[in-house]
Amino acid sequence: MVPVSRRAFLKGTAVVGGTLAASRFLFETLDAVAGADALALAPFEDRVFTTCWIGKQDCGMTARRIDGRVVKFEGMAGHPRNDGTLCPKGQAQIISIYDPNRVKTPLIRTNAKGVSGEWRQASWDEALQVVADEVNRVRAEDPSLVLWQKGRSKSEAIYDNAFTKAIGSSKLGHGAYCSDTGYRALEYTLGLHGVLNPELVHNRYLLAWGWNLTNAGGNKYCWIVWPRQMLEAREKGLKIVHIDPRLRAAGPFADQWVPLRPSTDLALALSLCHELIAQGYLDRPYLTKYTNAPYLVGKDGLILKQTVGEGDDAEEVALVWDLATGTGRLATEATEPALEGEYTVNGQTYKTAFELFKTHVEDYTPEWAADICGIEATVISQIASEFGENAQIGATTVIDGIEVPYRPVGIMAYHMAQQELGFQALRAMTMVTMLVGAVGAVGGQLADTTWKIHKNYAAFEELTVNDPPYDFTLKGSRYFPINTGFPGMVAKVMQDPARYGVEKLPKVAILHHVNPVLAFTSQPDFLESYKKFEHVTVISPWMSETADLFADVVLPASTIEKFEGPLSASDGYIDAQVLRLPPMDPLFESRGEVDIYLDLAEHIGVLNGADGYIDQINVALGLVDTPFALPDGPRPEVRDIFDRWAKSQGLSGIDHFEQNGIWVKGLIPPTSTYGYVTDPPFGGAVHRLYGESLLKAQRLMQEKGAEEIYYQDYLPFPTWRSPTMDSSPPEYEFYLISYKLVEHKQSRTTLIPLLTELSGKQRIEINTATARRLGISDGDEVVVDSHNAITGETRSLTTVAALTEGIRPDVVGMPHHFGSWSHPASRDLGPTPNEVFFTGEGYMGQTADASFQVKVKISKAGGDS
Amino acid sequence: MTRYVMAVDLNRCQGCRACVEACKIENNTPSAVFWMHVFRLEEGEYPDTKMSFLPRPCQHCNNAPCVKVCPVGARYKREDGLVLTDFDRCIGCRYCEVACPYGVNFFNWRNPDEAWDEYQVPFDDPDLMPVTGGVIPSYKNPDHDRLHGPEQRLTSGSAHFKGVMEKCTFCVHRVEQGLLPACVDTCPVGALKFGDIEDEGSPISTFLRNKESFQLLEELGTDPSVVYVGGTPPTSHAREIERPLTGV
Amino acid sequence: MATTQDMVSDRLPQGVGRWSRGWLLFMALAAIGVAIGVIGWAIEHDQGMAATGMRDLGTMGGATWGVYISMVVYFVGVSFAGITVAALIRLFNLEHLKGVARMAELLTVVALLLGALAIVVDLGQPLRGLVNLFRYARPQSPFFGTFSLVVSGYLFSSLVYLYLTSRPDAARLAESPSRLQPLYRLWAAGYEPTVDQRARDRKATFWLALAILPLLIVAHSSLGFVFGLQVGRPGWFGTLQAPAFVVLAGVSGIGHLIVLAALVRRVLRQEHRIGIEAFTWLGRFLMLLLFVYLYFVVVEIFTSIYQPTTTEQRISDALLTGRYAWIFWGSVAALVLPAFGLAWMAVTRKWRIGWMVIMGLIVNLGAIGKRYLVVVPSETHGQLLPYPIGTYAPSLVEYAVLIGLFSLGALLIGGFMKLFPIVEMEETP
Numbered sequence A: 001m002v003p004v005s006r007r008a009f010l011k012g013t014a015v016v017g018g019t020l021a022a023s024r025f026l027f028e029t030l031d032a033v034a035g036a037d038a039l040a041l042a043p044f045e046d047r048v049f050t051t052c053w054i055g056k057q058d059c060g061m062t063a064r065r066i067d068g069r070v071v072k073f074e075g076m077a078g079h080p081r082n083d084g085t086l087c088p089k090g091q092a093q094i095i096s097i098y099d100p101n102r103v104k105t106p107l108i109r110t111n112a113k114g115v116s117g118e119w120r121q122a123s124w125d126e127a128l129q130v131v132a133d134e135v136n137r138v139r140a141e142d143p144s145l146v147l148w149q150k151g152r153s154k155s156e157a158i159y160d161n162a163f164t165k166a167i168g169s170s171k172l173g174h175g176a177y178c179s180d181t182g183y184r185a186l187e188y189t190l191g192l193h194g195v196l197n198p199e200l201v202h203n204r205y206l207l208a209w210g211w212n213l214t215n216a217g218g219n220k221y222c223w224i225v226w227p228r229q230m231l232e233a234r235e236k237g238l239k240i241v242h243i244d245p246r247l248r249a250a251g252p253f254a255d256q257w258v259p260l261r262p263s264t265d266l267a268l269a270l271s272l273c274h275e276l277i278a279q280g281y282l283d284r285p286y287l288t289k290y291t292n293a294p295y296l297v298g299k300d301g302l303i304l305k306q307t308v309g310e311g312d313d314a315e316e317v318a319l320v321w322d323l324a325t326g327t328g329r330l331a332t333e334a335t336e337p338a339l340e341g342e343y344t345v346n347g348q349t350y351k352t353a354f355e356l357f358k359t360h361v362e363d364y365t366p367e368w369a370a371d372i373c374g375i376e377a378t379v380i381s382q383i384a385s386e387f388g389e390n391a392q393i394g395a396t397t398v399i400d401g402i403e404v405p406y407r408p409v410g411i412m413a414y415h416m417a418q419q420e421l422g423f424q425a426l427r428a429m430t431m432v433t434m435l436v437g438a439v440g441a442v443g444g445q446l447a448d449t450t451w452k453i454h455k456n457y458a459a460f461e462e463l464t465v466n467d468p469p470y471d472f473t474l475k476g477s478r479y480f481p482i483n484t485g486f487p488g489m490v491a492k493v494m495q496d497p498a499r500y501g502v503e504k505l506p507k508v509a510i511l512h513h514v515n516p517v518l519a520f521t522s523q524p525d526f527l528e529s530y531k532k533f534e535h536v537t538v539i540s541p542w543m544s545e546t547a548d549l550f551a552d553v554v555l556p557a558s559t560i561e562k563f564e565g566p567l568s569a570s571d572g573y574i575d576a577q578v579l580r581l582p583p584m585d586p587l588f589e590s591r592g593e594v595d596i597y598l599d600l601a602e603h604i605g606v607l608n609g610a611d612g613y614i615d616q617i618n619v620a621l622g623l624v625d626t627p628f629a630l631p632d633g634p635r636p637e638v639r640d641i642f643d644r645w646a647k648s649q650g651l652s653g654i655d656h657f658e659q660n661g662i663w664v665k666g667l668i669p670p671t672s673t674y675g676y677v678t679d680p681p682f683g684g685a686v687h688r689l690y691g692e693s694l695l696k697a698q699r700l701m702q703e704k705g706a707e708e709i710y711y712q713d714y715l716p717f718p719t720w721r722s723p724t725m726d727s728s729p730p731e732y733e734f735y736l737i738s739y740k741l742v743e744h745k746q747s748r749t750t751l752i753p754l755l756t757e758l759s760g761k762q763r764i765e766i767n768t769a770t771a772r773r774l775g776i777s778d779g780d781e782v783v784v785d786s787h788n789a790i791t792g793e794t795r796s797l798t799t800v801a802a803l804t805e806g807i808r809p810d811v812v813g814m815p816h817h818f819g820s821w822s823h824p825a826s827r828d829l830g831p832t833p834n835e836v837f838f839t840g841e842g843y844m845g846q847t848a849d850a851s852f853q854v855k856v857k858i859s860k861a862g863g864d865s
Numbered sequence B: 001m002t003r004y005v006m007a008v009d010l011n012r013c014q015g016c017r018a019c020v021e022a023c024k025i026e027n028n029t030p031s032a033v034f035w036m037h038v039f040r041l042e043e044g045e046y047p048d049t050k051m052s053f054l055p056r057p058c059q060h061c062n063n064a065p066c067v068k069v070c071p072v073g074a075r076y077k078r079e080d081g082l083v084l085t086d087f088d089r090c091i092g093c094r095y096c097e098v099a100c101p102y103g104v105n106f107f108n109w110r111n112p113d114e115a116w117d118e119y120q121v122p123f124d125d126p127d128l129m130p131v132t133g134g135v136i137p138s139y140k141n142p143d144h145d146r147l148h149g150p151e152q153r154l155t156s157g158s159a160h161f162k163g164v165m166e167k168c169t170f171c172v173h174r175v176e177q178g179l180l181p182a183c184v185d186t187c188p189v190g191a192l193k194f195g196d197i198e199d200e201g202s203p204i205s206t207f208l209r210n211k212e213s214f215q216l217l218e219e220l221g222t223d224p225s226v227v228y229v230g231g232t233p234p235t236s237h238a239r240e241i242e243r244p245l246t247g248v
Numbered sequence C: 001m002a003t004t005q006d007m008v009s010d011r012l013p014q015g016v017g018r019w020s021r022g023w024l025l026f027m028a029l030a031a032i033g034v035a036i037g038v039i040g041w042a043i044e045h046d047q048g049m050a051a052t053g054m055r056d057l058g059t060m061g062g063a064t065w066g067v068y069i070s071m072v073v074y075f076v077g078v079s080f081a082g083i084t085v086a087a088l089i090r091l092f093n094l095e096h097l098k099g100v101a102r103m104a105e106l107l108t109v110v111a112l113l114l115g116a117l118a119i120v121v122d123l124g125q126p127l128r129g130l131v132n133l134f135r136y137a138r139p140q141s142p143f144f145g146t147f148s149l150v151v152s153g154y155l156f157s158s159l160v161y162l163y164l165t166s167r168p169d170a171a172r173l174a175e176s177p178s179r180l181q182p183l184y185r186l187w188a189a190g191y192e193p194t195v196d197q198r199a200r201d202r203k204a205t206f207w208l209a210l211a212i213l214p215l216l217i218v219a220h221s222s223l224g225f226v227f228g229l230q231v232g233r234p235g236w237f238g239t240l241q242a243p244a245f246v247v248l249a250g251v252s253g254i255g256h257l258i259v260l261a262a263l264v265r266r267v268l269r270q271e272h273r274i275g276i277e278a279f280t281w282l283g284r285f286l287m288l289l290l291f292v293y294l295y296f297v298v299v300e301i302f303t304s305i306y307q308p309t310t311t312e313q314r315i316s317d318a319l320l321t322g323r324y325a326w327i328f329w330g331s332v333a334a335l336v337l338p339a340f341g342l343a344w345m346a347v348t349r350k351w352r353i354g355w356m357v358i359m360g361l362i363v364n365l366g367a368i369g370k371r372y373l374v375v376v377p378s379e380t381h382g383q384l385l386p387y388p389i390g391t392y393a394p395s396l397v398e399y400a401v402l403i404g405l406f407s408l409g410a411l412l413i414g415g416f417m418k419l420f421p422i423v424e425m426e427e428t429p
Ligand SMILES: Nc1nc2c(c(=O)[nH]1)N[C@H]1C(S)=C(S)[C@@H](COP(=O)(O)OP(=O)(O)OC[C@H]3O[C@@H](n4cnc5c(=O)[nH]c(N)nc54)[C@H](O)[C@@H]3O)O[C@H]1N2
Pocket: A056, A178, A179, A209, A210, A211, A212, A213, A215, A216, A217, A218, A219, A221, A222, A223, A243, A244, A245, A246, A249, A261, A262, A263, A264, A265, A413, A414, A415, A416, A419, A737, A738, A739, A740, A741, A742, A743, A744, A745, A746, A853
């Protein structure tokens, strides 16, 4: 777009090729020159495009530069997600680029691990060689014992796919702490890779279910996108029912606040199902046509099926009762399947899945749920009827000339899925929307931006449960037939492999953009397990706590001064993509990750050849057999890689992004937004009201000798039981929950003083009346003791009381984000709640994911007990 | 004749404080200085709790107490409605500050350079020199070295001199270039609007046309140039929650 | 009974020009005090006013005006009494008070100097201040009334006043040889000890006194307006301010005058010049002012019990029962007790100078307290938007500067006493 400043250009050319030392020497001298005549020249100002480095939705930004020095980031106009605006984090990141507390050069540890690190600076070559040797040593034995662990990843193709394939390592993500419970539930129920969000713009009645609306993401996005759409809908009359122990999340935008007790979402969802059925709000056509509700289920709990076709294309097809013929027929052939009733097919009696569901939720009355959730029964019936009314069952509307069912009701839920009963809770919540046929309707329920059916949908039809030995993630184990890949469980396994029938543990870890010690629940478990690695390399711009304690080598990644992507820029209505472009040269001796992985691949010796890194990049970016494929030659320039990708997309090249900032592909057609009108409808998935494979899995687990705690929730219908933590002794009278602040991003921004200045330090939110009872006043130091109902272990932290009328009296809440000690600005801000959360049995979900609730007692610091 | 007005749409404000941050970066204000502040307020008792957000820039009063009391005319009102401070003339008596009912004035208590220390980001780090030339802060905005307006006075940006008063300038340096104030520009949900109220066709005029609106502390007769749409003036029962780190 | 003889003798009167050990000690202490003040201010100047306890109103939750401004108000108040008494003495030719006339004038000048300094130390840009306050003076600003008018105009006129009224003595002293003779010559230059010259002088001083009184009222009212006109500061706004200011000003000034008079009377053995009648008069005057002021206090308390707005309620709660209660009631006591003490003496007609000195000191503590309470609580508790309650406590630097100011006052008065008779000499018929 705008000409590059003379100085930046000189620097650019200087850096090219030369080793970093050399280039720094070079551009420093060049700089002196520039500096000298800078007096003569007026400052050179220009603007370049880039994307937010902090956030999850990669908002587009323009960087205002003075002589190549960035002085401000502003939102990129026309970007579907943030259209010219930025959140506080987007604004504040400017100061972190220039932070001299960044890791400036590669570092090699000089002291023992497990304590705060001491380091010596190393050249890139030396550091990379150390890492390469470790990796190769273990690869020789078994590549899968090299663990590539990530948190966020901004070039999935090039990092997650290409690099791990090239070195053959195992992968581990942070999803089990994020919202993967919900992903599994939705993949299982609808076949979609996402959690729950309404089609917000047309939505009129929203259950904001643990949606931290004014602070955080909701399904998939970082922030900005949903609030904008919410306001648009609200101006058209959207009503928001805020189901959350805290009011702060939806704040002024909560039309009704339902302060339910934490981890009782399953009970509430089940009684909403009860009420919808009782009040007759049912979309029968949807249920019969697109779900397994009409399938005939035998007394054994199995679906009556018939094999059709021969040989390879032989498949099992479920039977339904066809009212037209009065016989049991293949679901694929029946013209008028019965939704309810009991029928006899060849001498056996069967009930429809829906019939069973009705009976299942019969006892889940509002009165029943009221006690469990700690809310009024009348509120539950009221919400059910308003939800049912607003669903306008049967209504349709025309969007872009296409007639689509119109059900302007839905649920927004994301990270709240991380609770012990999360998987079934999210299934039940989905069912609430299924009953009224809101799934895939205009203004109705969505979980993803597309209806592409995720591979797990098929995989979950037949869950495998093997005998030990298991790999260290317990994949296909008797513990977690559905397995997210849970760092918390891995931490447990690494401390006691035998207990879980694991023989081989990972030996080398490469940590990419992840900080388990701080960001993951149950800090003590990570403090233990990371000692077990023979070698840990951390790739990060800052010394993360995990690096501080456990890294042998730290490789300084750039923050925003790097090429990354491609990244989606879609807001669900407009399709667009962006690349992160460096607004200036990497500061200090940092390098972009793509550079780092190319260097690593080179040192490991997997850059070239078939299945080499270059080859894998071609595959991952879809460049194979295109004129733009990277030649299997010397290490490519990062800019060139993205230039080729851009060209392969039919663009002029990376200059398209340099000039326009973004590639807007156009409007997303209703035929890919609304499940009812995709081809085939809902991507061809039959929505699973009845979870037969869960029941089968449970039986297998029992056969293989899994304990009840593992199999108890593998049930075809979501079934309430009280969470394990509730059996903690009564003096642990409070539920501790956690959440995000709009000013911070996970554990990685408290080192940005501009943000902490806005957010304040760590605190624990306590209901005013509760505090009064405990003699605690605002600003007092309080001790928080947590209790593990299974092991009896207790943990403790101290923080500061923040009194509010916006939280349940039996709940206390702490923002996450804090607890960092490895940066002068983030030190002394207070602890992370992850110090007192637990993981493992009783404090994780059935699909191997974290729970973020625990029972605690609180007392004024210094006071007794 | 131009007269600039800012409108705050309380039906949209998310209380995110992006405006605060944008202001701090655009105007290079050091720690604990909030030319823009966003109150997060709570009223009532559980479970009948109400929450609200209230952004608070300088109100650029048309009948500004701060201007009246300034003994040397360093605080002055411009034709276009902006109330500015002449950093070259201010003697630091802080009379404007006690006279202002809105608590928007910030005095340079410290030496400008020391004022950044709380951030613990040493901008003078030698390794930054090649890129920043050692300016403080590293993202220093050169616009603030310029004089502004027909009156050609030093009125934009922060931390110029120790012992001098400052406050929100309505981003005079941006407005002069035809840009929106930094806070307005960044607001993720368009809760802030800015423009010339005298111009019938301007977005702000259209936005405010036949809308209910109020000014803060209307009863004092200061006649602010900042008008609030939606919501209600904060009552005396409002409790502020989630305060920023505001100490020096 | 002094005679004209010892007045024209080469021994200068009232110990002028002679250094007693006590005086030296006194001056040494004062000098140390001044040094402390200078150091304090140096620190403040170097580190910026962050070295004080003051902070911004609003989010920072501080008070941006503190003891310094309280002291400006206080000192200007003291000066008020001085010049009033002096003027009254001239206007009504109160013979029995002639003895305190000059020290009243001196007190005025000194207090005004200190007031001016208190403003200067409170400025973030003192040097700019000295220039800009005149260069860009804005009469519309009540501050102009305080600084430019009161402190400069009024300081100037009272200096002239002091000069005129002291010339006769200067002339007389200039006649006899002494180390200071040159100074007195200069002082008395152009003065003819003739009868009509004396008449002319008396006329001049009379008119000047007449001129000073209204100037004075304006000045002090405007000082009241510095606070009184602020709609944005609950507790400041209100017409009561100005008169209350003037009266309390009188209280503190007369208080000082009594102390000073008693000291001089004792140290310089001036019982014959400063008779008990002088004290009776001052005592009655002080008592009168005190009762008038106490009326204002009652009104203040009364009204603050039913406050219109919650903010004002918050402030008066802080005053009457809250954080500032001890200062408030302390000050009230410091004004009530002397009031009744004086009343008692008035009734019994037994004027005890010792007691009066103590009362003079106490009422000044009370006055300082009240000045502080006018300035600070309306800042810390007077926010109209939902900001946190503010806090303010003077820092060591501020205390140091205060010590410096008072010491400087002592130094000046002490110095003057050795240069010139602080008690006007009797005229030779
Ligand atoms: N500012 C900011 N934005 C972010 C992020 C960030 O770190 N900072 N992170 C991004 C990421 S990675 C994610 S995953 C999303 C998360 O986006 P969200 O899920 O919307 O936000 P969270 O704060 O994680 O959600 C926690 C909410 O659930 C409530 N809650 C806690 N326990 C329960 C419960 O048992 N039941 C119910 N019903 N509610 C409960 C909490 O009170 C809180 O309001 O945010 C994204 N956006």
